[in-house]
Amino acid sequence: MGEKESSALFIEIEQMVEWLAQFGRSQSGGVTRLLYTDSWQEAQYALKKKMEQLGLITNFDDVGNLFGRLKGTQEDAATILTGSHIDTVRDGGKYDGAYGIIAAVIAVQLLQEQYGTPKKNIEVVSLCEEEGSRFPMTYWGSGNITGVKSFDDIRDIKDSEEIQFEEAMNKAGFGQGNYLRPNRKDLECFLELHIEQGIVLEKEEMAIGLVSHIVGQRRYNVTVFGESNHAGTTPMMWRKDAMYAAAELIQALIGRGKETTPDLVVTVGQISIKPNIANVIPREVTFSVDIRHSEECVLDQFCDEVFRELELIANKHQTKLTIHNWMNEKPVKMSEKLNNLSEKILEEEQIPYKWMTSGAGHDSQIFGSFCPTSLLFVPSQNGISHSPLEFTKTKDLEIGIKVLMKVLYELAY
Template sequence: MIIKQPKPSALSEQVENMIEWLASYGKDERNGVSRLLYDPAWIAAQRAIEAKMNDLGLQVHYDDVGNLFGRAAGRDPEALVVLTGSHVDTVIGGGKYDGAYGIIAALIAVEHLLTQYGQPLKPIEVVSLCEEEGSRFPMTYWGSGNITGTKSREAIRNLKDASGMLFEQAMYNVGFGLGQHPQPQRSDLECFIELHIEQGQVLEREQKSIGVVSHIVGQRRYDITVHGESNHAGTTPMKWRHDAMFTAAELIRILMHRANTNEDGLVATVGRLDAKPNVGNVIAREVTFSLDVRHSDTETIRTFCEECFNEFESIAAQHGTRITYRKWMDEPPVAMDSAMNAATESILKREGISYQMMTSGAGHDSQVFGTHCPTALLFVPSRGGISHSPAEFTDTEDLQRGVRLLIDLLHQLAY
């Protein structure tokens, strides 16, 4: 069956307008976007999407952690749900496409399908997931994790943001976590589709229009703390110091050297450093740095961390310091559904659209759904591979091409 598509010019204008519309919630003076879980910009964005869903005639509801759903009911009362969408939260000062594009694309696709073909056979739901980034609290995939049952209230007990606000209190403050909405865990999902910007350079460099993801890499994240001793910067000889900063610098150098010489594609990042007392003329007594390790093979990640940490202990001993570790994320690599990918490839070949089968180096809600139900993760190109930045950009032609693919795929799955 030939699927009637909206005109590219009209679709491009709609996508552009909606990208700017959603970016207005949390826009900062540098043209970045900051929507952190349960903050004022976040709740304003969710309410705006809720209103848009109502305008489309969808059945709208939140769950008890703040995930937002708009449902187009199906003709078959026994059919499972075809779910599509992405996350509404951002990093601090992030771009306007990450997460938001997947929600916008889903809204546009469902609007077009309902207008052209009426009620689907199977229910389609658009989801604006409450959280994915871990930007406010040390917790990622809170939205998808609750839907799939992999996250619980126990996991957030005593977690605080940088201001000292408890995770649970922030949730209560905006009306969630109080039992006023349905519990989030779902057992009625047939599949999940996430359309996302690539956040990398592969598609642009290979001059491909769509990325079809076969696997999402695994991730481990740590907070590593070096404990030393504060002392006077001028009167303490170098050989008698227990300098947490000096130790941390050596540990970070070891991490980067091992990652740079690893030939399996592993990546490691230290992106945050906190020192105490953080005074220029005082030897640091405590330094905490973040560690993010990613690879498509769990054993490779485990071996890398073990070897680094074993070396860390000997370095710390040489400096008269000690180390503590807090592993707060350990997500295994996840394969996307081969049947859904085959259906996507069939559409792309039929339409003559260039594509690339690829692995995602970034984590996505799809990796959480991928262990729960058949899942597809689809990419459109990112200019220069830049993301998590106000400079994040995807050409409108690529954005509308992704929406058209989503329309075709949803029609095939739900009609």
């Protein structure tokens, strides 16, 4: 590509980011595009039109995933799927999810312009839902395509305004039998471009993150039970202070996490205390623990060891402990073959890249157990995401799109 072309591409990327961000733009300049809401519908239908203008054959499925197909010349050709999710968190950014769709649309447009019709089918997908920000349900789009989720999973689910999931889906024009059945059998692979949502690429001045694994996530609620008493009249030696115990438990959890391996992350993000009065010794403290690593055996060993230590600490304080596991997502390996192809391209193009794990969940995590899947990251400025301040330089967005285009070329032409 010449410099002039590159400059035109630069402008097109910037325009398309702003174009898609207008659907659900919030007062603070962020985006709120929750599943099946008006802004979500507007975005899906606008994308459908855009895909059709590029000559793609568009289709919805029953749950609202949007596909734009560039049909291949081979008979019974397999399909290469690429895209990301169209929904956002409340007051989120312009890039999370959206970038993967924009990148796929632009890459397919460029491929068509330069190389014409591919041998295999290439499909751009705008997945209906990933964030779980309206209903208590995540990966609804990719989950339906891969068959791990179905209408049975949403029977009793409501949003914060007591609207039933299915009612919202029907109101947006979707539902069982309305369009294509979502479950796919013809996918050769799935490719997703996404912002890193972390600070690693920026700090290390890398343009592309080549994701080897998406980490496993375990979440727990730990509750310490002590005894409430008057803060003035109860000598220290007779206390069963749930907060004093909790402080040592949190110290141990995070401290052991830091010692174990640089790839393990441990976070205590929520805490509550009872009765929460300055002059009363707390009887109960509950806190959340989020633990992530790319290898199941590391998670197993860390949790076994640290939970044993927590019991000892609680006993020392004469307090009781409950540890409740409420999320357990296994690590998912990305396709080595696809990653090797991307690495070859990155080497040839002399693009600085880094092998990494993804600490956040993505649709690729669902596709990864279903078909060969590749997840590529571009840098996030200051690592900020799920915020109106979310930003990636257009230069970085452009590099990602060029890499995706070359990978698609290798796979489909």
